[in-house]
Amino acid sequence: MSFCDDTLLCNFPKCRTKLGGFAWVTACSHVFCDQHGSGEFSRSPAICPACSSALSGKLDIVRTELSPSEEYKAMVLAGLRPDVILDISARALAFWSYQVHQERMFQEYSLSRAEAQLKQMDKVVTQQNQSREVELSGIRGEIASLKKVMEEYKRKYSEVSERLMERNRQYQKLQGLYDSLRLRNMVVGAGDRDMLPQPGRNDYNIGVARQGTPQRSPQFLSMAPSGDGRFFSCLEADGAKNFFQYSSPARERGRPYINKH
Known part of the structure; x- marks a missing residue:
């Protein structure tokens, strides 16, 4: 603020606004x-809010107009001696x-x-910055250590991944071998079942083979020049009879068992 400023500020501690219109001036x-x-000077006794001085005189508090009219300016100091005017000024x-x-x-x-x-x-900011x-x-140190740990984990992860891929390849290979062995065992087992003797049919074939086999083989003779030679000779009567006669296995199985004892 300088002498050329045309406004004053309110001296109330919490106000500090520019004055305009009317203002209250104190003797202090x-x-x-x-x-x-x-608001402050309506109470009695009046006390200055700025310096806490008691204002008990009649003219200790004056409400004045800060922008007086021209008529007021012309008449307020009229009739006063120059020394009074200078003293007031x-x-x-x-x-x-x-x-x-x-x-x-x-x-x-x-x-x-x-x-x-x-x-x-x-x-405070300097301390906080420090x-x-x-x-x-x-x-930063923790980040660097964590980066090292992360790199170590990445390396271990790559190693484990390679091992897992190798194990998967080995597993696929073993699975293929297992499938091939299982198929081969299935084929061999099916062939063995076909070669095993069946209970009813095999007994019938064995009985037929036993009964149909002659006890003595016939002897082949050479043909005579005249052509009246025989093909078989020296056949016993019982042997020839047994050779051409045999009993049916089915008939024997159907024949009841007779206990002679």
């Missing part, structure tokens, strides 16, 4: 907006300079406070 050189002035300028000085001090205080907070925040750097370095 403080000025307040119309809202806070009417000097006091008004002193009030203005005090407000400017207070505003400058307030701004300097706010600036120093902001700088202190900034330094404190900078210190701690973050330490954490990041630790995390």
Whole structure:
């Protein structure tokens, strides 16, 4: 704020708004907006909100218009001696300079406070950055170790995959051998079953073979020149009879068993 500024700021600590229209001026050189002035100075006794001074005089608190009309300007100091006019003007300028000085001090205080907070925040941020750097370095180390572990797992996984593929190939080969052996055993088993003797049919064939075989083979004779030679000679009567006569196995099986004893 400078002397060329045409507005003042409310001295209420939580307000700090630009003044316009009407303002409340105190004998302790403080000025307040119309809202806070009417609220604070309506109580008795009145106390300045800025410096806590007691304002008990009749003219210690004045509500003034900040933008007076031309008629007011022409008549407010009319008829006063020049020394009175200069005294009033000097006091008004002193009030203005005090407000400017207070505003400058307030701004300097706010600036120093902001700088202190900034330094404190900078210190805190620096400490946090250092701690973050330490954490990041630790995390980078963990990431590097985890990468090594991951590479080791990848290598083991590739080895296990190769072993599994080899085992699968061996399994497929053994499965093929097993299937071929099973088929061959099935074929051999079927042939063996065909070659095994059947209970009814084999007994019949064995009986026929036993009964149909002659006890003595006939003797072949050479043909005489005259052509009246015999093919068989020296056949016994019983042998020839047994050779051409045999009993049926079916008839023998159907014949009841007679116990002679």
